[in-house]
Amino acid sequence: MYAQMVKSTGERPKTLDEMTPEERAFQQRVDADIKIEPKEWMPEGYRKTLVRQISQHAHSEIVGQLPEGNWITRAPTLDRKAILIAKVQDEAGHGLYLYCAAETLGVSRDEMTEQLLSGKAKYSSIFNYPTLTWADIGAIGWLVDGAAIMNQVQLQKCSYGPYSRAMIRICKEESFHQRQGYDIMMKLCAGTAEQKEMAQDALNRWWQPSLMMFGPSDKDSVHSAQSMAWKIKPMSNDELRQKFVDQTVPQAEYLGLKIPDPDLKWNEGKKGYDFGEIDWNEFYEVLRGNGPCNKERLDARRKAWDDGAWFRDGLMAHAQKAKARRLAAE
Amino acid sequence: MKNEWPLWEVFIRGQHGLAHRHFGSLHAPDAEMAIKNARDVYTRRNEGVSIWVVRASDIAASAPGEKEPLFDRSNSKIYRHPTFYDIPEEVGHM
Numbered sequence: 057m058y059a060q061m062v063k064s065t066g067e068r069p070k071t072l073d074e075m076t077p078e079e080r081a082f083q084q085r086v087d088a089d090i091k092i093e094p095k096e097w098m099p100e101g102y103r104k105t106l107v108r109q110i111s112q113h114a115h116s117e118i119v120g121q122l123p124e125g126n127w128i129t130r131a132p133t134l135d136r137k138a139i140l141i142a143k144v145q146d147e148a149g150h151g152l153y154l155y156c157a158a159e160t161l162g163v164s165r166d167e168m169t170e171q172l173l174s175g176k177a178k179y180s181s182i183f184n185y186p187t188l189t190w191a192d193i194g195a196i197g198w199l200v201d202g203a204a205i206m207n208q209v210q211l212q213k214c215s216y217g218p219y220s221r222a223m224i225r226i227c228k229e230e231s232f233h234q235r236q237g238y239d240i241m242m243k244l245c246a247g248t249a250e251q252k253e254m255a256q257d258a259l260n261r262w263w264q265p266s267l268m269m270f271g272p273s274d275k276d277s278v279h280s281a282q283s284m285a286w287k288i289k290p291m292s293n294d295e296l297r298q299k300f301v302d303q304t305v306p307q308a309e310y311l312g313l314k315i316p317d318p319d320l321k322w323n324e325g326k327k328g329y330d331f332g333e334i335d336w337n338e339f340y341e342v343l344r345g346n347g348p349c350n351k352e353r354l355d356a357r358r359k360a361w362d363d364g365a366w367f368r369d370g371l372m373a374h375a376q377k378a379k380a381r382r383l384a385a386e
Numbered sequence: 387m388k389n390e391w392p393l394w395e396v397f398i399r400g401q402h403g404l405a406h407r408h409f410g411s412l413h414a415p416d417a418e419m420a421i422k423n424a425r426d427v428y429t430r431r432n433e434g435v436s437i438w439v440v441r442a443s444d445i446a447a448s449a450p451g452e453k454e455p456l457f458d459r460s461n462s463k464i465y466r467h468p469t470f471y472d473i474p475e476e477v478g479h480m
Binding site for chain 1: 391411426427428431
């Protein structure tokens with residue numbers, strides 16, 4: 057999702073018999089839905105997997121500001137502009153909640169930043185696509201935030217307390233994001249033929265990348281079993297993707313837009329939609345760094361970090377001097 | 387990368403009359419900036435009327451391993467709860 061290819065231990069989960077007494081006590085707490093808190097004992101694999109997942113999630117929130125920030129100066133009205141600024145500011149806040157949650161596991165903020173800027177840590181593939189028209193801002197809110205919410209709602213039940221609490225807060229704030237996106241789409245679809253065409257074009261380009269947000273198909277997802285056993289990830293990639301398609305198709309119909317998938321069909325037997333195979337080749341290429349905007353996004357983050365260095369250092373120097381003066385006065 | 391801004395814990399009073407509650411944490415160079423940042427990070431939707439910030443390194447906490455010696459003793463002291471005492475109905479509300 058916002059964390060798509062989180063490496064876990066790479067091994068199948070241990071059975072209760074194979075576990076050490078400590079591991080068994082831990083697993084039994086997880087199974088009983090008792091939240092795990094920062095200073096408590098946890099298996100090293102649990103800690104590492106969580107750090108990867110939460111930091112990837114945080115990086116996605118931060119990088120996710122870039123495609124939308126692209127339209128702040130060009131929003132069609134002052135209202136839309138104020139709303140978009142509020143939304144982008146929320147994404148920054150969500151990134152910060154998540155970094156804090158990861159820090160409770162013993163990784164520092166600077167280490168995480170370093171991993172993002174060096175390309176070692178990943179962020180969601182979705183943010184490596186360009187925002188070409190205003191309708192893309194609508195499509196992102198509707199589809200990308202819609203998919204994000206679907207993922208984050210189940211993550212509220214995550215076994216790790218700080219992550220679960222960050223998710224609860226984020227979900228509360230995020231529903232405005234999806235609604236404002238759909239509101240943009242409704243406006244465009246009720247407008248001129250060109251405006252409606254623009255909305256359709258945005259849907260055409262964002263549909264597949266949105267489905268990819270849920271990560272590889274379950275059969276190729278080698279790390280899922282352990283993450284699910286630890287309740288780091290309550291639902292599987294394919295389950296979430298199916299839920300998203302079922303929720304979104306009627307919303308597209310309401311707008312009078314066509315989902316760009318010739319294989320999309322209602323399946324009465326499973327009470328859900330069948331849909332076409334996703335272009336997994338594209339997905340892996342984007343994750344590998346070869347998407348349309350990977351370079352631009354990382355360059356923007358590096359520039360922001362480098363350009364902000366004097367500010368971070370200056371404030372720190374001021375704080376230290378002020379503290380020394382206070383001590384001298386005592 | 388060194389010289390990382392220290393971590394602060396943020397406490398917010400949601401409404402007048404309520405206690406400050408832990409909301410989360412953030413990095414800031416000093417207390418003044420920590421309060422400003424807390425305003426932006428944690429109160430974008432009118433969540434509070436007052437903010438406290440404390441350096442995370444200044445908080446002393448009980449160890450998770452001491453949970454039993456610290457808290458289990460009170461389990462058996464049920465006479466500390468009002469429901470322990472049977473008061474006849476004729477006495478009325480007490």
